[in-house]
Amino acid sequence: MxxxxxxxxxxxxxxxxxxxxxxxxxxxxxxxxxxxxxxxxxxxxxxxxxxxxxxxxxxxxxxxxxxxxxxxxxxxxxxxxxxxxxxxxxxxxxxxxDKSQILAGEFPQFSGSLAAATSRVEHFRREPLVNKVYLELPQPTLDDSMADYERLCRGIMMKTDVSLEKLTINFDVLKCLPGILRSSDWKVTVTLGYRGSSVEIIEIQGGDTREGNYGVAVDVGTTTVVAHLLNLSRGETIDIEATYNSQIKYGDDYIQRIIYAAENTAMDIMQEVLIEDINHLVFTLVKRNHLTIHDINAVVCAGNTVMTHFLIGLDPTNIRKEPYLPAASFVPPLRAHEVGMKINNNGLLYNLPCVGAYVGGDISSGALAIRLDKAEMLSLLIDIGTNGEIVLGNKDWMVCCSASAGPSFEGSGISCGTRAAKGAIEKLTIRKNYDVSYKTIGDAPASGICGSGLLDCLANLVRSGVIDRTGNFQKGINSDRLRRTDNGYEFILVDRSETSTKRDIVITQADIQNLLRSKAAIYSAISTLLESMGMEPNNIEQLYLAGGFGNYLDVRSAITIGMLPDVSASKVQFVGNTSVLGAKMALLAKDAYEVARVIASRMTYFDLMCNNKYMEEYVSANFLPHTDIEKFPSVAEELMVS
Amino acid sequence: MxxxxxxxxxxxxxxxxxxxxxxxxxxxxxxxxxxxxxxxxxxxxxxxxxxxxxxxxxxxxxxxxxxxxxxxxxxxxxxxxxxxxxxxxxxxxxxxxDKSQILAGEFPQFSGSLAAATSRVEHFRREPLVNKVYLELPQPTLDDSMADYERLCRGIMMKTDVSLEKLTINFDVLKCLPGILRSSDWKVTVTLGYRGSSVEIIEIQGGDTREGNYGVAVDVGTTTVVAHLLNLSRGETIDIEATYNSQIKYGDDYIQRIIYAAENTAMDIMQEVLIEDINHLVFTLVKRNHLTIHDINAVVCAGNTVMTHFLIGLDPTNIRKEPYLPAASFVPPLRAHEVGMKINNNGLLYNLPCVGAYVGGDISSGALAIRLDKAEMLSLLIDIGTNGEIVLGNKDWMVCCSASAGPSFEGSGISCGTRAAKGAIEKLTIRKNYDVSYKTIGDAPASGICGSGLLDCLANLVRSGVIDRTGNFQKGINSDRLRRTDNGYEFILVDRSETSTKRDIVITQADIQNLLRSKAAIYSAISTLLESMGMEPNNIEQLYLAGGFGNYLDVRSAITIGMLPDVSASKVQFVGNTSVLGAKMALLAKDAYEVARVIASRMTYFDLMCNNKYMEEYVSANFLPHTDIEKFPSVAEELMVS
Known part of the structure; x- marks a missing residue:
């Protein structure tokens, strides 16, 4: 060997x-x-x-x-x-x-959403999906000789609003019931797991153990997996941990992974590595907080449709074949260990409901997080991660779609692109004299440009006249930052002397075309949704920006390049990781979980791949900011175009 | 070795x-x-x-x-x-x-109840606990791109009255869904298992397989286990099989078995041998009818409280300790393979609900079978098996109790007592000249006396004056059938020359005292129930006799000895094995299963062990027919007592 x-x-x-x-x-x-x-x-x-x-x-x-x-x-x-x-x-x-970089880079944002979770969950009655109830049952006598299980049920009904018809019990738990009741003098804590149509008694412990009730909310992203540990009895977030999705090795986007899994009959492996990531996060959180996995009674996952499929072992193959069907949009709660998740043996796994093939549980979670179902104002939610999803609506109606933005905002397909990690340029300005000033994450030596930096870069290139509105370099400018290579023109953003890689950080003509296509995809998706409802950008009253990329994004740059419609900055709100935020709300309040189901069922999904209007819009949007400058009055003014 | x-x-x-x-x-x-x-x-x-x-x-x-x-x-x-x-x-x-003897002896009775099952289930909408529904789903298109699972649910909702909220799916089944839908051109048969608060999709098969839906109803008795195989789609009983309960080797009555299990930590063994008996019955039925165990989607068991505990692996120890508590009276449906039952891998096991420690699912099943919940007339149900249970009531109220009759009617504790098997004396007459005529089961040479024969024997002994009303032999009679042995007097019923055992079949003074105690237990239980409701025997409008012993019993003999109250024979109806009959009704109609739950919850259980009135009644009933002959006017006339 x-x-x-x-x-x-x-x-x-x-x-x-x-x-x-x-x-x-x-x-x-x-x-x-x-x-x-x-x-x-x-x-x-x-x-x-x-x-x-x-x-x-x-x-x-x-x-x-x-x-x-x-x-x-x-x-x-x-x-x-x-x-x-x-x-x-x-x-x-x-x-x-480096895993610590995800955390370092995203921790402040999580903290923001933590505060939000606490306030937002107040919309709902605080009753966790898995709840602990302490009971002091009356001792049986000859006159009250009700059986142990029925005595327990009676006690539960007196303390909660669960009806007898809805109560079920896990079989292994029932077996232990007589012994526990007698050894604990008929004072017990029951753990009740919400299963939609029924409520399951998933554990019975002697004495009052209500304090030890924990859950984990997980944002299962294509690139990163983020887990929040919550004390369910107190409704508090205790700790956060994140990791890269280990499926990355099988493909950067989920379509590649579906193909890999199909070609290599590796569906099981896809599930295993993802579950292993989550187990690892849970184990780390549990260990760091002096708990055991037995204390974790529930996990709520919010993931896109493909991640949800991989997570629970459903074949996502048909998602990429017309007519693009998931195996399931909503999966009823299941026992976590059925998919290999290592929490309490009878603990439950909840997956937030998907809307369609390309709008998943992370988005219904996001819509829940911003309470779109209660919104009086016309609201637009844009969640840009590895994919970009858009929801438009209010309390009366909701439409959604997925924009094929590609992963360029995560640095993929861009020569010096990088993820939002330490050393990534997150803000950038090009002065009149073509000098570049920038800020990196953690103020470390620059290693590349992440999404928000790329938006700034594109906006500044057009503002400073380095490129024209078609995105082409203006070869006539007076700067040696613009140079020609074997692969065409490129603009030097950071000299190698300043970088951690000891190589120049540049943006090439090909990079600009990639970014243009990405921003055009997002804009035309927004615009198609608006048009389908007979509306225009100025009807938007609230614009929520979610996703890892959200918090660092310069709204003005995004409007200048025509990625976002020309709305007043006052209407824009950064909401951070709404996927994990919604998952936390569901974990803390079963009514929130039910609202996510209602939201998912009420959303009308538009498939853009076969939408002619979208294709027209997309072509017009492949311009800075757009072929029709009248749609961007503030940009017309900014760039002095008429 | x-x-x-x-x-x-x-x-x-x-x-x-x-x-x-x-x-x-x-x-x-x-x-x-x-x-x-x-x-x-x-x-x-x-x-x-x-x-x-x-x-x-x-x-x-x-x-x-x-x-x-x-x-x-x-x-x-x-x-x-x-x-x-x-x-x-x-x-x-x-x-x-011999197993074949149980069947031979009890088959005609089962046939009777078969006919009854068919007519009685008509009270209910015919919707089996596990039902198959054939669906032709619309092919998905870009305009109808609902996910596979949701498409299936929509199809189910259009064909049944199941709501979306109630539908759940077995996880392994969900995994196979996309493949089955596509390979069968979206024409599938779903198997829906009723689980009370929810309805579970337990199987999906390509094409129309509605015909292949079978279930088994089981009467889990302390002594015998009887299984009926039903075609659930047609509502027909196809075959019957029975066996002895293999737990017999650990004790004849269930109290002995509880003690054995506790002393030998043999709870698992008790479950195993019982499940093995049922598996054997199911396998025999399946094989004989050219089916596979995969075709069996549901098993409904009706057993007394202890058998129900052993069956599902619950500890029955507390049933025999004051205040006599079962671990559970009602156990929600569970997956049959969880207890080792070999049917369809996702098939469900239903246990009919128990009322209390000594009135079990066999009795709620019996009350369902006679539709006590709908009875206008005051009805009395007496089920005499290894134990004797009594229910009194009508559509408005029900009370019940268990009579500690002991197993003497099954031949135990009686010198020549035997079970109701081939060769057992089932009818017997003693003429004026003390000659005895009798009839055996299967007209085989006599091997002993079974329950109905013992009742006849006791009645005839008192009618012919061989014993007096206290049960004592009248030594002065002129017959050499009465003889004295070392153990006291005995009366020869059959000479050894006529028996298969080549020994005399006799009844001893001790036998008579045992039988008296047993009949007194039953009568005083009936009488206590009646009194508790402020009623008297002549208020009884219907008397149902159930149990293996029922069909052969001579009602007149039972009244003469004072086991049954003095009611007109026209009020008495033999109803056979109501335990299996009720189980069959539940299997064929989920509404019947729910009615059994309602019946069990509505029955008021009287514990006689600590009941003073019962003890008084019992003492008075240790007489033929009773110390108070006025309670038995027809017997007073018959025996010419005044």
């Missing part, structure tokens, strides 16, 4: 991984729990997973992503380089995906 | 069983699936398990149950004789418990 394996020593983290010969450096990194930026999922197309080979024997495939000078420095793509002997590998700053 | 084991060769069945040395002959018989009459459960007290040792080495305990002459013929008690080498053992006729 030993000589069929090799050791890969990673620097600067100083982790050594033993792996079978013939596996890739990326495989070794995943095995060592080291996340390497591999947006394409390891098929060699994104060129993001560059590592430096210190020493050792490899087998590598030719790639255009490594320049000659890089090759000389030892750069290889981790995903297409096979380990053939013991290696020393350096993971450069820009290729790293 | 081999020399620690011995072979026991049983005759006349010609079965050889290999068994560990030191085990008893009874153990060997059970291992060989040979039932030996061992009413006491094998502790040597009943003396029923006599076998004849042909050859071989044994170790035996002294017993008073074997006379000297029997010992000389090789008789030993199977339960207290250890196998110490290879043996040849003859099982005499009277010690056999």
């Amino acid at each position: 030993e000589n069929s394996h090799s050791k890969v020593h990673f620097f600067p983290v100083d982790v050594t991984v033993e792996i079978e010969k013939g596996k890739t450096i990326l495989d070794a990194a995943y095995k060592g729990d080291l996340f390497i930026n591999a947006l394409c999922g390891g098929d060699g197309t994104c060129g993001k997973c560059k590592v430096i080979l210190g020493s050792g024997m490899i087998e590598s495939m030719p790639t255009t992503h490594i320049s000659v000078s890089e090759a000389q420095k030892g750069f290889v793509l981790a995903c297409s380089t096979k380990v053939m002997g013991n290696l020393e590998v350096i993971i450069p700053e820009e290729s790293k995906l | 081999e020399n620690s084991h011995s072979k026991v060769h049983f005759f006349p069945v010609d079965v050889t069983v290999e068994i560990e040395k030191g085990k008893t002959i009874l153990d060997a018989a059970y291992k060989g699936d040979l039932f030996i009459n061992a009413l006491c459960g094998g502790d040597g007290t009943c003396g029923k398990c006599k076998v004849i040792l042909g050859s071989g080495m044994i170790e035996s305990m002294p017993t008073t149950h074997i006379s000297v002459s029997e010992a000389q013929k090789g008789f030993v008690l199977a339960c207290s004789t250890k196998v110490m080498g290879n043996l040849e053992v003859i099982i005499p006729e009277e010690s056999k418990l």
Whole structure:
């Protein structure tokens, strides 16, 4: 065995991984729990997973992503380089995906939504999906010889509004009932799990154990998985943990993962790695807070439709085939251990309901979080993550769609694009003299540009006249930042002397076209939804921006490039991670969970892929800000266009 | 290993069983699936398990149950004789418990109840607890892109009255849904299992498979287990099978079995052997009717409270301790395989609800079968099996109790008593000249007396003046049938020349006292129930006699001895095995299942063990027919007492 394996020593983290010969450096990194930026999922197309080979024997495939000078420095793509002997590998700053960076970068935003959760859940009666009730049952006598289970039910009915017809019991629990009742002098705490049509007694404990009732709300994203630990009896958020979705290794977007799973009959693996991520988060939260997994009685997951399918082991194959059908939009609550989730043995897993193939539980969760179902004002919710979803409506009606924005706002397909992690440029200004000033996350040396930085960049390029309204570089400008390479023109944003990667951070003509297509997709989706309801952008009274990207986004830049419609900034509100926020509300109040179901069932889903109006809009929106400048009066003024 | 084991060769069945040395002959018989009459459960007290040792080495305990002459013929008690080498053992006729005899003896009665089931279920809408519905779903299109599961639910709602809120799905079934829908051109049959507050989709099959929907109704008795196979889509009973409850080896009555289970931590074993009996019945039914266990989607069990506990693995220990509490009276439907029952993997097990510790699901089933909940007339239901239970009431109220009648009507504690099997005396008359005429089951040579024969015997002894109204033999009568033995007087009913056992069939003074106590228990229970409601025997408008013993019982004899109150014979109706009948009604109509719950919850249970009135009544009833002859005017006339 030993000589069929090799050791890969990673620097600067100083982790050594033993792996079978013939596996890739990326495989070794995943095995060592080291996340390497591999947006394409390891098929060699994104060129993001560059590592430096210190020493050792490899087998590598030719790639255009490594320049000659890089090759000389030892750069290889981790995903297409096979380990053939013991290696020393350096993971450069820009290729790293460090879990602590997600947290560092997103923690303030979570805190924001934490406060929001507390206030927002007040809309609902505080009755967690899994609730603990303390009972002091009357001792049985010859005159009151009701059976143990019926005595328990009677006690529950006297303390709650659960009817006898709705009560059911987990069978293993029933078996233990007589012993627990007698050993605890008929004073017990029952854990009641809401299952929609029924309420299940999932645990009975002697004495008063109401304090020990915890739940976890999970935002199951395509890229990141974020978990919040809640004390359900107090209604408090206790801790937060996040990780990258380990499915990344099988594809950056979920369509790639569906294909991978289908081609490799790897549906089980998709489920396993995702559940493993969640188990890991739960275990970390539990350990850090001196709890046990037994204390976790419920998990509420909000994920897009594909993530929800993978999570519970449903085949999502038909989602990508016309007419784009999920196996299920709403999955009734189920026992968490049925899908391998490690919480209390009888604990329940709730998935927030999906609306359609491309609008999932994260969006019904988001609509719940902003209480769209109660909104008097016409509201627009835009959630931009790995995908972009849009909901328009108020308390009377809701329409929604998914915009094929692509992952360019997460840095994919953009030469110096990166996720919103430490060192990423999140704000950027180009002055009249073409000088660039910028701010990075954590004020670290720049490693690349994340979504909000890219929006600023595009807006500033057009404002400063570096590009025209079609997005083309104005070759006549007087700046040596604009240069021509073998692949066309590019504009230097940060000189290599200032970067952590020791390479220039640039934006290329191809990058600009990618960003244009992405912003056009979002704008035209908004515009199609509005038109379908006979409305215009100025009818929008509230615009909610959700998603990891939301909080850092400069609204003015987003309007200048024509991604958002030309609304007053006062109407815009950043709402953070509404997916996890809605999940928390559901966890704390079963009525909120039911409202999410109502929201999902009331939303009308528009499929844009076959929508002619959308295609027309999309073409018009591939312009800065739009072919019809009259739709953007404030931008016309800003850019002095008439 | 081999020399620690011995072979026991049983005759006349010609079965050889290999068994560990030191085990008893009874153990060997059970291992060989040979039932030996061992009413006491094998502790040597009943003396029923006599076998004849042909050859071989044994170790035996002294017993008073074997006379000297029997010992000389090789008789030993199977339960207290250890196998110490290879043996040849003859099982005499009277010690056999032959399964075919239960069926032969009880089949006509079942047929009667079969007809009844068909007519009685008509009271209810015919909707089985587990129902199959055929759906032709519309093909999805871009305009109708509802998810698979929601599409299925919509189809179900259009064909049934199940609401969306109530529908749940078994998780393994959901996983297969997309594949089945597409491979069967969206034409599927769903199996819907009623679970009280919810309706579960337990199976989805391509095409129209409505025909293949079967269920089994089981009367789980302390002594026998009877199973009826039903075609649920047609509402027809197809076949019947019965067996002895294998728990018999651990005790003849359920109190003995509770003690055995507690002392030997054998709760699991109690469940296993009972489930194994049911599995065996189901398998036999399925095989004989060319089905598979997969076709069996539901089992409804009606058993007394202790059997119900053992069946589902609940500890019945507290049932025999004051204040006599079951762990549960009603157990919600559960997946049959959870208790080891081998039917369709997602098939459901329903247990009819118990009323209290000593009035079980067999009695609520019985009350359902006679539609006591709809009765205009004051009705009395008496179910005499291993125990005797009594229900009094009408559509407005119901009271019930259990009479500690003891098993004497099943032949236990009676010197020549036997179960109602082939050769048992079921009818008997004593003429003026003390000659005895009798009829045996199957007209075979007499082997003993079963319950109905014992009632006739007691009635005829008092009518003919062989005993007086206290039950004592009148030594002065002119008949050599009355003789004195070491154990007191006995009356010879059948001369050894006519019996299959080659021994006289007699009734002893001790037998008479046992029977008196049993009949007194039943009468005083009836009388206590009546009194508690301020009523008298002549208020009874309908008297239903249920149980194995019912159909053969001579009502006049039962009144003469004062077991039944003095009512007109026209008010008495034999209703056979109402336990299985009610279970069948529930299986075929979920409304009937719900009515059984209502009945159980409406019945007021009287515990007689601590009831002073009952004790007084009992003392008065230890007389033929009663100390107060005015309560039995027709008997006063018959016996010419004034």
